[in-house]
Amino acid sequence: MTATPTPYVHGYGGTEQQRLQDQATTLEALLHADTRYGPGEMVLEAGCGVGAQTVPLVRNSPGIRLTCVDLHAESLASAEARLAEAGLGPVTTQVADILALPFPAARFDHAFLCFVLEHLPAPEAALLELRRVIRPGGSLTVIEGDHGSTLFHPECPAARHAIACQVELQRRAGGDAQIGRRLSALLRGAGLEEVRVSPRVVYADAGRPALVEGFIHRTFIAMVAAVRESAIAAGLTDAGRFDAGIEGLRRTAEADGSFTYLFFKATARNP
Amino acid sequence: MTATPTPYVHGYGGTEQQRLQDQATTLEALLHADTRYGPGEMVLEAGCGVGAQTVPLVRNSPGIRLTCVDLHAESLASAEARLAEAGLGPVTTQVADILALPFPAARFDHAFLCFVLEHLPAPEAALLELRRVIRPGGSLTVIEGDHGSTLFHPECPAARHAIACQVELQRRAGGDAQIGRRLSALLRGAGLEEVRVSPRVVYADAGRPALVEGFIHRTFIAMVAAVRESAIAAGLTDAGRFDAGIEGLRRTAEADGSFTYLFFKATARNP
Numbered sequence: 001m002t003a004t005p006t007p008y009v010h011g012y013g014g015t016e017q018q019r020l021q022d023q024a025t026t027l028e029a030l031l032h033a034d035t036r037y038g039p040g041e042m043v044l045e046a047g048c049g050v051g052a053q054t055v056p057l058v059r060n061s062p063g064i065r066l067t068c069v070d071l072h073a074e075s076l077a078s079a080e081a082r083l084a085e086a087g088l089g090p091v092t093t094q095v096a097d098i099l100a101l102p103f104p105a106a107r108f109d110h111a112f113l114c115f116v117l118e119h120l121p122a123p124e125a126a127l128l129e130l131r132r133v134i135r136p137g138g139s140l141t142v143i144e145g146d147h148g149s150t151l152f153h154p155e156c157p158a159a160r161h162a163i164a165c166q167v168e169l170q171r172r173a174g175g176d177a178q179i180g181r182r183l184s185a186l187l188r189g190a191g192l193e194e195v196r197v198s199p200r201v202v203y204a205d206a207g208r209p210a211l212v213e214g215f216i217h218r219t220f221i222a223m224v225a226a227v228r229e230s231a232i233a234a235g236l237t238d239a240g241r242f243d244a245g246i247e248g249l250r251r252t253a254e255a256d257g258s259f260t261y262l263f264f265k266a267t268a269r270n271p
Numbered sequence: 272m273t274a275t276p277t278p279y280v281h282g283y284g285g286t287e288q289q290r291l292q293d294q295a296t297t298l299e300a301l302l303h304a305d306t307r308y309g310p311g312e313m314v315l316e317a318g319c320g321v322g323a324q325t326v327p328l329v330r331n332s333p334g335i336r337l338t339c340v341d342l343h344a345e346s347l348a349s350a351e352a353r354l355a356e357a358g359l360g361p362v363t364t365q366v367a368d369i370l371a372l373p374f375p376a377a378r379f380d381h382a383f384l385c386f387v388l389e390h391l392p393a394p395e396a397a398l399l400e401l402r403r404v405i406r407p408g409g410s411l412t413v414i415e416g417d418h419g420s421t422l423f424h425p426e427c428p429a430a431r432h433a434i435a436c437q438v439e440l441q442r443r444a445g446g447d448a449q450i451g452r453r454l455s456a457l458l459r460g461a462g463l464e465e466v467r468v469s470p471r472v473v474y475a476d477a478g479r480p481a482l483v484e485g486f487i488h489r490t491f492i493a494m495v496a497a498v499r500e501s502a503i504a505a506g507l508t509d510a511g512r513f514d515a516g517i518e519g520l521r522r523t524a525e526a527d528g529s530f531t532y533l534f535f536k537a538t539a540r541n542p
Binding site: 181189196198199207255257 | 417419420424452453454459467470472474476477478526527528531533
């Protein structure tokens, strides 16, 4: 949210919005099913983007009073349209920086963020600011990926290289594509209590064709392929090498392949 | 089972037996809970070793007629003693090579193997031989790890190096410590049907002290540390570098650390 979007960053552009929607549909049960807030509770979604995660959030917790903030007004407009299309809402939206939220202390019962900390140069500061606006006893829920968890067959050095390009570009923009493994340290470091981290495995092989299409092709490969031009422009790769990497990732979607990825979901309580 | 045990191979020696027992206890629910066979069914456990996995297998499926085979008579004796101590059994044991099982075709309803394929130079041949002794419509269940799934915080190149030593030594002995991701290909390649692979995540951080002790220290680090002398003798490392790697792995067990590992469990049906 606070990182200035650069051409590479996933989450912007029309194709990217489709990818985020595909991802949200495929992964909805895996990531969201166990987040349920009570009717009337005040919930903050920080860094909602175009609302890909907002729809399942509201669907699973009807009757909450949800406030969505994002740095970008156009993202908030997309999120509102998406919620309306799904017959959900209305919600309160507000342009805001996660590092300086325009809310009084203890305003919310709960805060929720998904694929946000990975983009922040100072996730520690964001967590402290979120803690400020959550009431004592309220909860924080965080979902992030970790590209270091990627495991596939057949193994392919070029595919590893292509993924490394994405990780490096995200690092140069101030983010961390491998933040999942750090959620425990980050939440404890922010003084939160009852920190509980639970990994969520996505596994695709020939026996799960919907995930082969929805996750390997339309989520993971789409995300890596989106950095092609930026990676070449940054001198991290050349077209031939990068394209071989994408081909290697596609190879894992064939009949004898497999692909595994881990998301990390963390919950914690504000003391 | 068919690989000649070398000093490095995990699974032999008193400390190793304790480690395997600790591992089996910590991971029992995660790996075994969904394997249940009916009373009277004929089940083959191939490569039972000292019986660390046999105890939960029998406990979860009382009344099965179990045959355990292993290459080593002393392992079978340990397995029988372990079962008796747990008040389980008796079972039929037989010294046998998984590549040439001393049973007629279609003798068993089900076959089960856990941490066995990873040691075989020809897992494909073993699967075909297992298929031969399973009746049509019977099932095969396979559990394996994959060291490539190891994900930890803080990251540590020396720790990666120490793990790589274990992987390389296992490779030189004809095995594959990263076989989990290949189970789908192997089972389909053997002509089995309804192949279903499901990853099982072990995740340990300060919020799960039993797994920090039982998995990070007593399972994973113990397994890697066991190859120290062999890795030095093979010229893969030196004492300083290897020990720094073990220290790096221990570091992940501290209050701000995290450690993730994936097992892969596969089931399939003999057509």
